Amino acid sequence: MGLTVAEKIISKHITEGEITKSSPISIEIDQTLTQDATGTMAYLEFEAMGIPRVKTEVSVSYVDHNLLQSDFRNPDDHLFLQSIAKKYGIYFSKPGNGICHQVHLERFACPGKTLLGSDSHTPTCGGMGMIAMGAGGLDVAMAMAGIPFNLIMPKIIGVKLTSSLQPWVSARDVILELLRRLTVKGGVGKIFEYFGEGVKTLTVPERATICNLGAELGATTSIFPSDEMTKKFLVAQDREKDWQELIADNDAQYNEIIEIDLSQLEPLIACPSAPDKVQKVSDVAGQKVSQVIVGSCANSSYYDLAMVSNVLQGRSIHGDVSFEINPGSKQVLENLEENGLLKNLIKAGSRIHQSGCLGCIGMGQAPATDSISLRTVTRNFPGRSGTKNDQVYLCSPQTAVASALSGKITDPKDLGAMPEVELPEKFVINDNMIVPPSENADIKIIRGPNIKPLPEFDPLPEEITATVLLKVGDNITTDHIMPAGSHILPLRSNIPSISQYVFNSIDPEFPQKALAYTFVAILGGENYGQGSSREHAALAPRYLHVRIKIAKSFARIHKANLINFGIIPLTLSNPDDYDKIALNSTINIKNIRTLLLSGSNEVSVAVNETDHFTLNADFSERDRKILAAGGLLSWARLEIL
């Protein structure tokens, strides 16, 4: 039987398990990436392993999330990251060089390779024909130490693209269409592999946009083949040597096939406050907008900003709109300048910021009260923009610029003929903001006073009696659990301090209450922990004595992070039991350690000493040992390091 592209890459990298769906597998990781917000912790974890130099082919440390040096803490983190990179054999992408996924796609991504990144949008590089996955920082630290990555072999969904996009309809609309059809939990446990004639019409950055936002489906990753289009992009990046053809065999079998006729798509938009609340732009057109942002790892490539520039030529942004450009990378900015495209942006009245995540993660650019903000960013979870009750809509750069011109949500087709965008045959390449690792390992690590050591955690006891201190509904995001934004991001390397913000928007008293108990439990609904890969959403609750999470279902990366930090994620065997467990109930699980280690798939809990429920304990053998040891680092120290 023939193989899909994903299966071809996985079979070259597999070290344990079978390439059949649902089998636990381990795969070798060729490349890693970290960003500053998850990276400081990942490198503290890597240091704790005592390995002298990374064992990957390429590891890159990016600084893109927190660029706001409002006091010493942020620049201290940057220096820490730079010195660690030098010492351990890691490339360092300086603050201002761009968003990790955009820069990685331009300068490091290679067809056929595996990439693990401590950021949930790592699948962006699937646009280059690689298996690129998001994970918690500790999993990335393990990969840097040469330890294979463990996951459950996902289902492979073939997405057949036919025909080609109409003018003004973009790659963004392709993935918005999938989000409309499948919702934010429709991709859990799946790889989306694109094939069909329509694929050939999409450039690598367009493919990257689609793979990037596959993360919002909850997918493990998304992937395109590596073909002539891929070669063209690599030639333009002066990296032709990295190209190899990689296409699915004719008789490859997908677990399921979804078809999208590109010519039938219209401009789409995700309404507040979830990436899957998708409607046609024409159905919500006419609402007044006060802020429009083109940026983020989803949509700030050269093509995106060149399109915006061409649309703006000879025009002016509407008087009531703040129009902001967050370029994906310095390369994008430099090439716009080289090709005379920056001037249209400036003349039209755009606010041009440095390359980075910025408002996408609430680092500035908060919208005004009761106003609509239209963004090309990845997520519009409630409050993520930094404003309470925000109204953030997500759309393509084409829809964004059309709306910035008219002052209201506008279908770009209303602008008449779409301008052509010419992609450079060769980009201007200037890697002077990427610092290569040092050959000399005798480097002093610079550690500012805000960088605190990793907390140590106890092994799992035999019996747990925990209090349910929080009961939440479906689709709780890691932004709810461990918020980001300009006050909180500087604390990412200081667990005692950052833990004070856990569940801040749901129950600001949670941290104080939790510390008063020995064990705390949390009850959630479906898709608990969707969104960001931030391991702080597991690490900080663990610091606050959370030891059990019970939910109807969990998002993949969050579940892995919970296990990595010794919090037991259990699912309700009967979802109706959710209503029977009240806030402040006491939960008792006897023999938990023995049950887990014996491979039992079920545990019985006593609620308030009277009711008894069965919970599913769906774990691999390795997960069980990690939970018993109290977390991945303790287990690794015992068994593999």
Ligand code: MIC
């Ligand atoms: C995000 O988009 O939510 C982030 C910020 O990039 C996160 C990482 C983080 O919280 O540091 C992600 O997607 O993993």
Ligand code: SF4
């Ligand atoms: Fe940065 Fe936003 Fe992309 Fe996350 S989603 S990596 S915050 S640009």
